[in-house]
Amino acid sequence: MISQQPTQTRPGTVVEFTGVVKEFAGMRALNGFDLTLRAGEFVALLGPSGSGKTTALRVLAGLESTDAGTITIDGVDVSDLSTSKRDMGMVFQSYSLFPHLSAGENVEFGLRMRKIKPAERRRRAAAALAMVGLEDHFDRFAHQLSGGQQQRVALARALVTEPRVLLLDEPLSALDAKVRVQLRDEIRRIQTELGITTLFVTHDQDEALAVADRVAVMRAGNIEQVGTPEELYSRPATPFIADFVGLSNRISGIVRNAQVDVYGTLLPVIDPATPDGPAHVSIRPEDIEFAEAGLAATVIASSFLGSLRRTTVRLADGSTVFLQHGVRVHPVTGESVFLKFSGAPVSTEPVSSTSGVLKPA
Amino acid sequence: MSGGFTTGGVAHAPSRTVRTVILGLVGLIFAVPIVAMIEFTLRAGLVGGYNVDRWVALFQSGFTGVYRPVLIALGNSVALAIGTVVIVLLLLVPTMLLVHIRFPRLRRTLEFICILPITIPAIVLVVGLAPVYAIVARLLGSGVWTLAFAYGITVLPFAYRAIQSNLDGVDVKTLTEAARTLGAGWGSVLLRILVPNLRRGILAGAFIAVAVVLGEFTIASLLNRVNLQTALVVVSKVDPYTAVILSLLALAFAFVLLLVIGRLGAPRTRLSRTRPSLTGSSRTRTNVKGPA
Amino acid sequence: MLLFLAVPTLIAIGTGFFDKSGAPTLATVAALGDPVVLTTFFNSFWLSALTAVVGAVVGAIVCYALLGTRPDGPLRTTIDSLSGVLAQFGGVMLAFAFVATIGIQGMVTLYLRDTFGINIFENGVWLYSTPGLILPYIYFQVPLMIITFMPALQALKPQWAEANATLGGSTASYWLRIAFPVLAPSFIGSLLLLFANAFSSYATAAALVSQGSQIVPLQIRAALTSETLLGRENLAGALALGMILVMAVVMVAYSALQSRAARWQR
Structure with missing residues (x-):
């Protein structure tokens, strides 16, 4: 040969x-x-x-x-x-x-x-x-x-x-x-x-x-x-992929009819076969934005990464999420802000299932 | 199918069969003289047959009578071993640390000096030592312990290698600087930081020095001092059986001693204690060429 | 350090150049040219060379057999320790071992005589002369080879064998074109070390050979104990000088080899 x-x-x-x-x-x-x-x-x-x-x-x-x-x-x-x-x-x-x-x-x-x-x-x-x-x-x-x-x-x-x-x-x-x-x-x-x-x-x-x-x-x-x-x-098929490929937040939500309720916002689910019920949701940091009104949060830390800025905030229930945004927005630690979700499809995983379960692509 | 490749990660390793055959064959041949020694000590005189009378006799007599010189010689050898270890470690460890921390440029020189004795046969050293010891004897007396100086030279390469390989694996400079910034004086740096971290190398060096001194024959014999090996030769002329028994015991003792060194050289992480690492380890290489 | 290494070495070399009254002389050095002395140097040389080659080859084969075993596993620890004992501690005791094995009343001697009717000493008892030293010397050379050569063999990277295979090479091409050339400097270095080791070895010979001085270290013993050997004074010094010369040649060869290998080594 x-x-x-x-x-x-x-x-x-x-x-x-x-x-x-x-x-x-x-x-x-x-x-x-x-x-x-x-x-x-x-x-x-x-x-x-x-x-x-x-x-x-x-x-x-x-x-x-x-x-x-x-x-x-x-x-x-x-x-x-x-x-x-x-x-x-x-x-x-x-x-x-x-x-x-x-x-x-x-x-x-x-x-x-x-x-x-x-x-x-x-x-x-x-x-x-x-x-x-x-x-x-x-x-x-x-x-x-x-x-x-x-x-x-x-x-x-x-x-x-x-x-x-x-x-x-x-x-x-x-x-x-x-x-x-x-x-x-x-x-x-x-x-x-x-x-x-x-x-x-x-x-x-x-x-x-x-x-x-x-x-x-x-x-x-x-x-x-x-x-x-x-x-x-x-379109990561599972939170494992979402986690491994790029950065993502892991938040709790409830799946209903191929949609997931995250802090009152309904987001489309990537895998429509996801069963209804409580689920872990993976959301990209760029899919969370600052807003005039919406989900209330407090800024914990914000770091300058050259072309963008990454800010970590704490929600009312005590959980933390991070988001990525332009460098012109400059949050201060302790500042009260509001967040909204961009609406991009997210990957979810039922809470009851272990993270080790294999899913075919 | 994959051309003899093993899954263990060492692609060029021999198969289990080949390994067993080689090791078995060589092991068998090398076992013959040892077996012969054991057989020799069990011979029941001229009538033939075997018994353990000689072993029993040796232990029952408690090394009294004829064997008393051997016991004295063993005492001499042990004293010499301790003396040699003390002299070598007290001089070598601070020197090596000083060179390592303060004068790294001298490292090659120190290594050269420490390894040099290996190139000078003990028998040559004896020729020159004879006149030196004539003077030493006048100043310090002709005690056996004075041999410790000469032995210090012969064990130097072994001790150096053992300590150096440990030293290479420890970031002495950073540890020292860290301790200094925390307010430690040079004394506590040495005793509380460096010696504990170099414990393996120092112990290995000490043990190998003990083995070398206990096995030393050339210098003691030609300077007419009595140590374990020269006494064994004397005994062998009178009672070869006992000499062989004592040799077997000495060989077994040395084997155990070196086995302990090997264990010391193994990594002492918690992981390796519960589950031996597959990837090999940085064993302290204590074995250097030595006069047989 | 100075007193016990430099001074003795200098004395050992120096005494060769002085007669008993302290006047400089070359007479003792000339003794190195004496046929008897030359013969002992020749004996020492071939004994060391032979046992070094056999020891190196057998030792390297054992090292090969140990490839792929865990360096801190029980097999390796045991073999390492055994090798250390035999290579560094044996000396006098190895002499006893071989007397018990192939001495006149030795186990193997008697076994061969009684079972096969072979008398290994038919042409005289050779154990107590130079040929008798061959087996005991090999007995400590092989373990020394295992100790010194194993790290080199261990350092062969599995990637080299795998790269050879992916590039279309066979097992034979791996050993011939990669492993042997890579190992050659270490192997020859170990071989020289074994030679030096045998050349300077004294204890086994001293315990085994009580009459005659067939090899250099034994001749030094004779010279030290009787000043009248060959009718020359300070002969021990001259012999020591000769030994140091041989060792120096070995060391020069060793470092020349190292610098040649350094072409592709660090």
Whole structure:
């Protein structure tokens, strides 16, 4: 399956997980995991630690075996294919460069394994390094490179063999905030140029929302919701998603006929199947506004965040909520204010149910 | 299917079978001399057969009579061990802390000096020590305890490594500064803050020093001092069986001592006490190369 | 420190250059060229080299077998402690152990004789001469290798094996192209350490060999106890000088190796 043609893109690779189960010492890391990566799509697996996202990626790479279910690449079951035959490029969290080889030799490694002639090997490695902006660093060793540069080399090494799928295992989590954003945008640029199907594992929601075509939020070995970043943010299926993707307030309310009563205001519920009764409601801070009249509250704290301001207030019943607003409004601690809700649909969860209940997306 | 990869996170580790075979084979071969020693002590004279008479005799006699020199030698060795530990710790710990906090530039130099004795064979040291001890004997007498100075040199690398690895894991500078801002004098900084935090390294260093001193033969033998090892050689000429019994006891004792060091090196968080961590630990590396 | 390390070392080296009356002389140093002395240095050299190589290889295999076990688990703690005892504490007692095993009345000697009719001492009793030192020396070299080499093997990152696999490499290519090159400096460093360890070892040989001085440390013993050996004075000093020279060469080789490896190390 290794193309020798000089084509830069390998479109058309589709990856499909079907009912994949993986257990570690009795713990289910993947619990009937289903996910399809369309051709050339950039999918982010987002979730808290222990949710199974890294396991899903490692199972696809063949670094872990599966206990049940199938994984297909372009419709072909790869369960019995060893890692070295799966034709994947993988970037690890850190320390994955071979320390005794220079950056260039690291990039050449995969080509060497494919028995490509030295001259071509060197040319392609140099081109791959140029692609990540490190053409001048061919002879540097890993310890002579910064963390960001090491990950760029790792990316070049993963892509130089023109693999069918690119796997990114939290490649940015060991980097400084500024480098992280730079490299994240660059990964997206290169991925778009090459059109390579990509699976990106991260626990950082900003990262996932910024780069992915679709984001799959994982929880307890399964996908809780999958959708475009916009969908996830504006229509979170559950308060878990609302909490994990973006910030949100958790307030009590009562659901009635696909609407929820929150402090006297009726708001539409995202999931119309929500049963009537008391519920936890997740409301985005930007969906609460200051008003001339309405819900009375007292300002506790207000902080300046550059482009916006975040203010925390206490309601009459003692609960606190926070809201985001323009910097021109400048509440003072102790000030009495009134709030209203913007009316955007909210996600809810019945009070009786535990927060651990899984809901299909 | 995944090419021999284990799920434990160490992708290049051998399979259980391979591990068992290797460890079993090497372990078996290495057990032979120890088993032979035990077998040797149980032999019932020329008539053949086995009994535990020699062990019983040794313990019943309470190390009196013929074995008395061994007991004296053991006393000497223990006294030497204590003396060596005291000398080394009193000199080394404050020096290392001073260098660490105030003169970090001297760290390489100190390390070089402390590790240097390893490169000088004990037998070479003896050649030069003989004249030195001729003078020492005139000034301080020829007591066995004077060997503690020479032993201090031989255990220096071991003690240094043990304490240094602990020191690397503790932010001594910040701790000291914190204590100073809270009004502590240098004395209380040392005793109340640093020593408790370096307890593991200091203890490990002390224990390894004890093991080295108890096992030392070269210097004592050639300077004609009596310690446990030289006494064992003397006994072996008269009564090889007893010498072997005593050797077995000494080896067992040293094993337990090092096992305790290993335990000291294990992380002492509450978590690890209830549930050993899977990711490995920063064990205090106390084992350095030593003359056998 | 000065009195008990620097002074003795200087004396040890210095005495080689002086005769008994204190006048400088090169006569004793010339003793290093004596055929008898050269033979002992040669004996010491091949004994140390042989046991270092065997110890390093066997020790490295044991380290490999221990990969993937928990560093603070009971298996590792026990093996670490046992290795420490045998590598650092054994000395005299190892000599006894081998007398009990392959001595004239040793367990293995008798077993082989009675069961298979093999007399391991058919061509003379070799346990008490240089060949007899090989097995006891290996017995403390292997544990020393385990102690010194395990941290290096432990430092192999699982990501390297996984990266190798995702890049299309096999298990063989992992060991040949990644693990061995990465481990080579540590392995050779440990090998040199083992060599130095055997070369300077005295206790086991002293307890085992009571007659003759086939290796350098034993010759120093002889020189110290009888000043008339070879009819030269201060021979011990000259021999000590020779030993320090050998150790210096080993250390220089060690640091040269380290700086070569430093090309890709910190």
